[in-house]
Amino acid sequence: xDVGSSDRxxxxxxxxxxxxxxxVSVVAVSFGALATAAGLPLLxxxxxxxLVLAGGAQFLAVAIIAAGGGAVAAVAGGLLLNLRHLPYGxxxxxxxxxxxxxxxxxxxxxxxxVVAFSRARGSGAxxxxxxxxxxxxxxxxxxxxxxxxxxxxSAIPDPSVFGVDAAFPAALLALLLPALRQSDARRxxxxxxVIAVATTPFLAPGLPVLAGLLGLAVAGRE
Amino acid sequence: xxxxxxxxxAAGTYLIRLVGLLLPGxxxxxxxxERYFDLGATALLLALxxxxxxxxxxxxxxxxxxxxxxxxxxxxxxxxxFVLVVILAAGTTALLRLAGLP
Numbered sequence: 001x002d003v004g005s006s007d008r009x010x011x012x013x014x015x016x017x018x019x020x021x022x023x024v025s026v027v028a029v030s031f032g033a034l035a036t037a038a039g040l041p042l043l044x045x046x047x048x049x050x051l052v053l054a055g056g057a058q059f060l061a062v063a064i065i066a067a068g069g070g071a072v073a074a075v076a077g078g079l080l081l082n083l084r085h086l087p088y089g090x091x092x093x094x095x096x097x098x099x100x101x102x103x104x105x106x107x108x109x110x111x112x113x114v115v116a117f118s119r120a121r122g123s124g125a126x127x128x129x130x131x132x133x134x135x136x137x138x139x140x141x142x143x144x145x146x147x148x149x150x151x152x153x154s155a156i157p158d159p160s161v162f163g164v165d166a167a168f169p170a171a172l173l174a175l176l177l178p179a180l181r182q183s184d185a186r187r188x189x190x191x192x193x194v195i196a197v198a199t200t201p202f203l204a205p206g207l208p209v210l211a212g213l214l215g216l217a218v219a220g221r222e
Numbered sequence: 223x224x225x226x227x228x229x230x231x232a233a234g235t236y237l238i239r240l241v242g243l244l245l246p247g248x249x250x251x252x253x254x255x256e257r258y259f260d261l262g263a264t265a266l267l268l269a270l271x272x273x274x275x276x277x278x279x280x281x282x283x284x285x286x287x288x289x290x291x292x293x294x295x296x297x298x299x300x301x302x303x304f305v306l307v308v309i310l311a312a313g314t315t316a317l318l319r320l321a322g323l324p
Contacts, residue, residue: 019305023312044223051232061223061231071227079234084266089242091263096243103247107240116267163315166287169275170294170311176267177298185264192265193272200277212269219261 009126017134020113023167024055024138025145026159031058032149033156038066042150049146053108053139057081060205081206087213088115095119095127109135113168116175184219191215284324290315 028049035045040062048058057078064074088110095118096106109131118131149156159165179185192215196208203211246259275291277283294311302310 016304019308023308040223044225044228047225048223048228048232051228052235054235057231057235061227065223071224074223075227075231075234078231079238082235082238084270085235085239086242087259087262087266089239089244090246090259093243093246103240103243107243108236110239110243112267112270115263119263161316161319163286163290163312163317163319165274165283166290166294166315167308167312169271169287169291170298171304171308172267172271173291173295174298174304174307176264176271179260179264185261188261188265189268192269196269197272197276200273201280205280208273209266209269212265212272213262215265215269216258216261219258 010129013121013126013130014133017117017130017137020117020134020171021137021141023164023171024113025141025148026162026164027055027168028142028145029149029152029156030159031055031062032146032151033153034059034149035062035146036150036153038062040065045150046143046146049143052078053111053142054078054082054085055142056205077205080204083206084112084209085110088112091115092118092131095123095131097128106131106135109139111135111138113172113175114138116172120175120178187218187220188215191218286315286318286323289318289323 031049032045035048035058036042040048048061052058052061060081061074061078064077065071069077089107092110092115093103096102096110114131114135117134118127121127121130176189180189192212195214196212199208199211246256251259271291275283275288290311290313293314294307297310298304298307
């Protein structure tokens, strides 16, 4: 690869990561507004976005608190939802870095979109750069968006008006397309999607996605 | 949300993430198991796509969202740039909602 095309790849990857981060910030604004409406103080809301850095778990925890479910239920629900991050780590361990400082910092950036974004770029140097670029951008925009949401509060319109809830599955799917060129990945992925949707009405949030791992049963032999 | 609850959630989430990253370096993993790590991530991400496309609070999310995701998916398949995929999906869903579809 010559320098020119590598520069272009770098720019394209940065542009795509930025698009993802902007979409993330819209969701973060609504998280900030929602948490504030649920009575969470600014510091707690910001600390959540800074330290937990997992959108689904944060929304779930706040929803449980707002519904009067209590702190233990909120923590348990959030952790259950985040269990899927463990197998993510297994899949991208080599991409994040070889030495322990990279793993210690990189672990905090292990987000659904970051894992998908990086894996769409293989497993080499480009994937590593993609992991860190998208991870740092998403973390920054997530926290900036949360702060904006807390400050602007009830002036924020419902993000579903902008269709942001469709942007995320579409973005993840687009990032998964390269992996789905393999027939075993297509088989496993389809089974996993069907299992997850079918079990959603019956299981606690988080479990249906984990149940999707049962789709590995149709992986077959290599 | 109290501080102890928040810190427990944060620490637990971080440990879950760290363990996954550290395990493959600690344990010698045969190649066929590594294939399952890779397939497992695909399985989880697609499960997440499916659940967040079709469901909301344990029920059906309505048609506006899956149709937007479908438009985004077709665009991605036709190799439309990623930025446009995101905008097309969100835009379709937003327009459908504007037209009254939930």
